[in-house]
Structures are given as C-alpha cells and as structure tokens.
Amino acid sequence: MIEKKYILKKLGNLFLHLLFWCLVLLFFTYFFGAESKNYSDTLSFSIFLMPITIATTYVSIYKLIPEYLITKRYLLFVLYSFYTLIISGYLIMVSIFFSFIYLAHFEYNAMNPVTKNILFVAIAVYLVVILVSAFKLLKLNLKHTEKAKSLETKILETQLKLKEQELNYLKMQIHPHFLFNTLNTMYGFALKKADETPEMILKLSNLLDYLLYQVDKPFVPLVTEINHIKDYIELEKMRFNNALKINFNHNNISKTIKIAPMLLLPFIENSFKHGSLQHGVLNINIDLNCNEENIDFKIKNSYNKPKTASNGIGLENIKKRLDLVYKNNYNLTISDNEGVFKISLNLNNK
Numbered sequence: 001m002i003e004k005k006y007i008l009k010k011l012g013n014l015f016l017h018l019l020f021w022c023l024v025l026l027f028f029t030y031f032f033g034a035e036s037k038n039y040s041d042t043l044s045f046s047i048f049l050m051p052i053t054i055a056t057t058y059v060s061i062y063k064l065i066p067e068y069l070i071t072k073r074y075l076l077f078v079l080y081s082f083y084t085l086i087i088s089g090y091l092i093m094v095s096i097f098f099s100f101i102y103l104a105h106f107e108y109n110a111m112n113p114v115t116k117n118i119l120f121v122a123i124a125v126y127l128v129v130i131l132v133s134a135f136k137l138l139k140l141n142l143k144h145t146e147k148a149k150s151l152e153t154k155i156l157e158t159q160l161k162l163k164e165q166e167l168n169y170l171k172m173q174i175h176p177h178f179l180f181n182t183l184n185t186m187y188g189f190a191l192k193k194a195d196e197t198p199e200m201i202l203k204l205s206n207l208l209d210y211l212l213y214q215v216d217k218p219f220v221p222l223v224t225e226i227n228h229i230k231d232y233i234e235l236e237k238m239r240f241n242n243a244l245k246i247n248f249n250h251n252n253i254s255k256t257i258k259i260a261p262m263l264l265l266p267f268i269e270n271s272f273k274h275g276s277l278q279h280g281v282l283n284i285n286i287d288l289n290c291n292e293e294n295i296d297f298k299i300k301n302s303y304n305k306p307k308t309a310s311n312g313i314g315l316e317n318i319k320k321r322l323d324l325v326y327k328n329n330y331n332l333t334i335s336d337n338e339g340v341f342k343i344s345l346n347l348n349n350k
Contacts, residue, residue: 056084182200225259229248250287281302296344331345
C-alpha cells in the first residue's frame with residue numbers, strides 16, 4: 001500500500017513537470033515567434049533550446065540551492081553558479097548558431113529576428129530558471145518553517161509534560177510525619193476507647209481523600225481548601241491537646257474563588273512540624289483574606305531558631321509549585337525573628 005502511494009506520488013510529480021515544460025515550450029514559441037511568420041522554424045528553435053533551459057533549471061533547484069545556498073555555503077554557491085552561467089551561456093550561443101546554420105541556411109536575414117539577439121534568448125532562458133528557483137526557495141522555506149513549528153510544538157509538549165510531572169511530584173511532597181503522628185494518636189485514643197476516635201478517623205479519611213484524589217485537579221474552590229485545613233487543625237488539636245493555641249481567621253470566602261489544591265495546607269503543616277513550644281504551648285495564628293482578584297494568606301508560629309540550620313524541602317517545594325502555577329503572579333515573604341516564624345503569601349487570582 002505504501003509503495004503504491006509512493007509510485008502514484010512520483011507519477012503525479014512527473015506529470016506536473018511534463019505539463020510545466022510543455023507550457024514553457026509554448027511560451028518560447030510565442031516569445032521567439034513575435035516578429036516571425038515561420039512558426040515551424042520558431043518551434044524547432046524552441047525545442048532545441050528546451051534541454052538547455054531544463055538542465056540549467058534542474059541544476060539550480062536540485063544542486064545549487066539545496067546543497068550550497070540553503071546550507072549557507074555561499075562561496076561555493078557563487079562559484080558553481082558562475083560555472084553554470086558560463087556553460088549555459090555557451091549552449092545558448094550554440095542554439096543561435098543552430099538557428100543560423102540549420103534553420104536559416106547561413107542566411108542572416110532569414111533568421112528569426114528575436115533569435116538574432118543573444119540577450120533576448122538569454123533573458124527567456126534565465127527568466128524560467130529564476131522563476132522556478134524562486135518557487136523552489138519558497139517551497140523550501142515553507143517546509144523549513146513547518147518543520148521548525150513542528151519541532152517547537154514537540155519541545156513545548158515535552159516541556160509541558162515535564163512540568164506536569166514535576167508539579168504532580170511536588171504535590172505529593174507533604175511530609176508523612178503528620179500521618180504517622182495522627183495514627184499514633186488514634187492508636188492511643190483507641191486504647192483508651194475515647195469518644196473522639198470515630199470523629200478523628202472521619203476527619204483523617206476526608207483529609208486523605210483530598211490529598212490523594214483532589215490534588216490532581218488544577219484548581220479547587222478555596223472553601224474546599226479551607227474545610228480541609230479545618231480538619232487538619234482539628235486533628236492536630238487532638239494530638240497536642242492543651243499544648244496548642246491556634247487561631248484561624250477567615251471571613252466571607254466566596255464559593256467562586258479558586259486556588260491550586262494543597263497550596264495553603266503545606267504552610268500550616270510546616271508550622272506544626274517546625275514550630276516550637278514556648279512556655280509549654282505552640283502558638284499559631286492564621287489569617288486569610290481574599291476577593292475575586294487577590295488571596296492574602298498570613299501565618300505565624302512560635303519558633304526557636306536551631307543552632308544548626310537545616311534547609312528542609314517543604315518550603316522549597318511550595319516555592320517551586322508557586323513558580324509553576326502562579327508564575328509572576330504571587331509574592332511570598334518568609335521571616336523569622338524574635339521567636340516568631342512568619343509567612344506571607346499574596347496571590348493574584350485573576
């Protein structure tokens with residue numbers, strides 16, 4: 001099937017070439033017969049000139065242009081073009097002698113008036129060569145443009161896939177210590193047969209559902225993120241008991257406002273993981289304000305700077321996610337002083 005298509009394509013190209021050269025022959029016959037009544041001699045001269053025109057044209061479009069001009073080997077292009085011009089010019093002179101000897105029988109006055117002038121003959125030949133060469137250049141340029149666009153599209157698709165993979169990886173980088181600590185707390189509650197155990201299991205189930213399934217969505221309603229933050233806080237309250245003092249302030253959150261899933265929760269998770277007890281209490285304050293265009297999120301917690309600084313991957317991963325999802329549309333500031341660790345995040349939500 002493929003060979004059949006290939007053969008049909010080649011036959012189609014051959015037919016187009018033959019049709020084109022037939023039209024060129026008609027042009028030559030009309031052009032050289034402008035001031036002559038002997039159309040038989042004009043046709044014979046045109047036929048004699050055709051191989052010269054065809055050879056010069058094919059050398060230009062299949063050798064000079066693709067191998068030297070397109071590849072930017074300009075010196076060789078000029079050199080071989082000059083050789084081609086000399087040889088074709090010589091053959092054009094031969095065609096004029098053909099007209100003089102065989103058609104006019106050595107009688108100059110009997111020659112076709114147009115064929116007496118080498119300039120007119122050369123113009124006719126090189127006009128065809130130039131037009132076909134220009135068409136070839138245009139065709140090669142369009143082919144190169146399509147190839148470049150196709151390559152650019154493939155590169156962009158590859159980059160997009162890599163970014164999606166990186167984003168999915170970063171979404172899953174929530175520290176597992178919370179899960180382990182919560183399970184340990186639940187185990188302790190279960191041993192005591194505490195009444196809070198079923199509620200704790202339900203909240204953990206909802207949170208895990210959000211972590212595992214909702215995270216694949218590009219955006220979720222902000223209220224959904226807030227509800228899961230509340231579940232997370234309630235679980236931590238059960239674990240810390242009286243050693244936690246937390247305030248979560250948020251008012252009049254519109255259901256139409258959306259946010260990337262799991263974007264705020266890691267900041268809160270980080271405050272529990274790296275926050276320090278002061279006077280036996282971990283203090284955390286969270287403020288969330290937003291409108292249709294901006295989301296303003298602030299969190300601060302009690303913090304004792306360790307003697308040995310360690311660069312955790314949590315906040316770095318969050319920064320990478322922000323760069324991928326909210327590139328140039330967010331402002332994040334992090335500071336720690338006077339026993340307080342502060343994070344301020346502003347998102348342009350347009």
